[in-house]
Amino acid sequence: MAASPLPEHRIPVIVGVGEIVDRPKDIADGLEPLALLEQALSRAEADSGARLLGDIGSLDVVNFLSWRYRDPEKLLAQRLGIAPAHLYYGPVGGESPIRYLHEAALRIARGECSVAAICGAEAQSTATKAERSGVTLPWTPFAHDVEEPKRGAAFQKPLAVKLGVFRPVSVYPFYEAASSAHWGQTPRQAMVESGELWSRYSEVASHNPNAWLKRHVTAAEITTPSPDNRLIAWPYTKLMVANPTVNMGAAVLVTSLAKARAAGIAEDRLVYASGGASAEEPRDYLLRDQFFESHPQNAVLRAAMDLAGGDGRAFDMIELYSCFPCVPKMARRTLGLGAGVRPTVTGGLTFFGAPLNSYMTHAACAMVRGLREGGRLGLLYGQGGFVTKHHALVLSRRAPQQALAQETSVQAEADRHKRTVPDFVTEANGKGLVESFTVLYGRSGEIEHGVVMLRTELDARTLARVPARDSATLGHLMNMDSSPVGSLGEIAMAADGVPEWRVG
Numbered sequence: 001m002a003a004s005p006l007p008e009h010r011i012p013v014i015v016g017v018g019e020i021v022d023r024p025k026d027i028a029d030g031l032e033p034l035a036l037l038e039q040a041l042s043r044a045e046a047d048s049g050a051r052l053l054g055d056i057g058s059l060d061v062v063n064f065l066s067w068r069y070r071d072p073e074k075l076l077a078q079r080l081g082i083a084p085a086h087l088y089y090g091p092v093g094g095e096s097p098i099r100y101l102h103e104a105a106l107r108i109a110r111g112e113c114s115v116a117a118i119c120g121a122e123a124q125s126t127a128t129k130a131e132r133s134g135v136t137l138p139w140t141p142f143a144h145d146v147e148e149p150k151r152g153a154a155f156q157k158p159l160a161v162k163l164g165v166f167r168p169v170s171v172y173p174f175y176e177a178a179s180s181a182h183w184g185q186t187p188r189q190a191m192v193e194s195g196e197l198w199s200r201y202s203e204v205a206s207h208n209p210n211a212w213l214k215r216h217v218t219a220a221e222i223t224t225p226s227p228d229n230r231l232i233a234w235p236y237t238k239l240m241v242a243n244p245t246v247n248m249g250a251a252v253l254v255t256s257l258a259k260a261r262a263a264g265i266a267e268d269r270l271v272y273a274s275g276g277a278s279a280e281e282p283r284d285y286l287l288r289d290q291f292f293e294s295h296p297q298n299a300v301l302r303a304a305m306d307l308a309g310g311d312g313r314a315f316d317m318i319e320l321y322s323c324f325p326c327v328p329k330m331a332r333r334t335l336g337l338g339a340g341v342r343p344t345v346t347g348g349l350t351f352f353g354a355p356l357n358s359y360m361t362h363a364a365c366a367m368v369r370g371l372r373e374g375g376r377l378g379l380l381y382g383q384g385g386f387v388t389k390h391h392a393l394v395l396s397r398r399a400p401q402q403a404l405a406q407e408t409s410v411q412a413e414a415d416r417h418k419r420t421v422p423d424f425v426t427e428a429n430g431k432g433l434v435e436s437f438t439v440l441y442g443r444s445g446e447i448e449h450g451v452v453m454l455r456t457e458l459d460a461r462t463l464a465r466v467p468a469r470d471s472a473t474l475g476h477l478m479n480m481d482s483s484p485v486g487s488l489g490e491i492a493m494a495a496d497g498v499p500e501w502r503v504g
Helices: 033-048 072-080 096-109 124-133 158-162 168-182 187-206 219-223 257-262 295-306 326-334 356-372 411-416 471-477
Strands: 012-021 058-061 086-089 115-123 231-233 247-256 271-280 317-320 377-384 389-396 430-441 447-456 461-467 488-493 499-503
Touching: 012 033, 012 096, 012 257, 012 356, 033 072, 033 115, 033 247, 058 072, 058 096, 072 086, 096 115, 096 247, 096 271, 096 356, 096 377, 096 389, 115 124, 115 356, 124 247, 158 461, 168 187, 168 231, 168 326, 168 430, 187 219, 187 326, 247 257, 247 356, 271 295, 271 356, 271 411, 295 326, 295 377, 295 389, 295 411, 317 326, 317 356, 356 377, 356 389, 430 461, 430 471, 447 471, 447 488, 447 499, 461 471, 471 499
Parallel strands: 058 086, 058 115, 317 377, 461 499
Antiparallel strands: 012 247, 012 271, 115 247, 231 430, 271 389, 377 389, 430 447, 430 488, 447 461, 488 499
């Protein structure tokens, strides 16, 4: 390995990774998130081969939603018997583990600490079973007085909430429909791509000992609705969305190269951070200019490619965030990768499992193992919200030849590409052109209603309902051989004050 000209105490290296999957036989034996964090950190320390937990000077805890604590980062530090100078429990966001890992590396590069830990855990499977069964869990008491983190509806317009398009599962379809139409695909072609891509995620999960669902699922199984694979929001079935009902914990330990060598950690255990980038969209998705691409995603991935010589094919290992198919489908095109790309080292949020905000902590663990086992250059791309927050980090087996850039934001580059955002109106009549759409389903498989995102005759944007009784318009929306994006119809205000749209 070539020597780096940088001082070793300013070179961050990942030295330990640890994961735990908890499948208790009895509900009451399930581990709470804090216990999963402890276990994951202990395993990461063991993986490093050195005693490091007592020297942690930076501790980031990924936000968890399956159990509520008061100051969980402080509770964890107390359990570990440490008092790190940097102690942080952050907001909701699927990109947050990559951001924390990147920021920890920068902290070490600045000389602010010599050991940093990033960890996350969820116990949603046990929590859900306990609630349904009336079992009282012997966990740290639930902190009812702690405010629940703001999500979804808190940032969206009232009309979006009223129509049910304020959750990830009902917003991502807008990107799915708009992007596939932009690429010239029929809905059938887009569905085939999604199924084949998701099947490759499942194949990786089937070989990952830490995966929740270790089964290789075919593309046809993924895309075909059935009693066990119901449609949730067109065109997504249950096997195309994230699975949060898991019990999992993961942790990553980062040190300086000097600390690692002083601790006797073998060179073949070291993985280096080469840099990365971050950018965001407005939290209110209706304040975005369009839905066939994400300017922040593009800017972040292009910055990551620049670190790899400008070619996405230089990454021999990648993890493309996979809450819904549109995300990696957009990402692989920006990276210049073909439809047959191997998009994961972990298994994806459907099959590996989605411990809510912490999937990318597990992805970092899998990436480190893969690089140790012969990989050269890895890309971790995490995303949060509704295609809202983006962060990419490049990992390498080679020591860096230059210091990590301290500025991670590429927001200015993302914003440079933003087009005019249309005004949003809640009342409209006349012609409406489909910008994107979805159809929402109930748990029994019945259509609840369709939702179309429209441009009005004055080029404003609105949302409109398609009632379940309007089979002609719903059939138009769900025609597998012709995208409805760009089609015209009539908008009229319904008795409850909601715009409705019909084709023709």
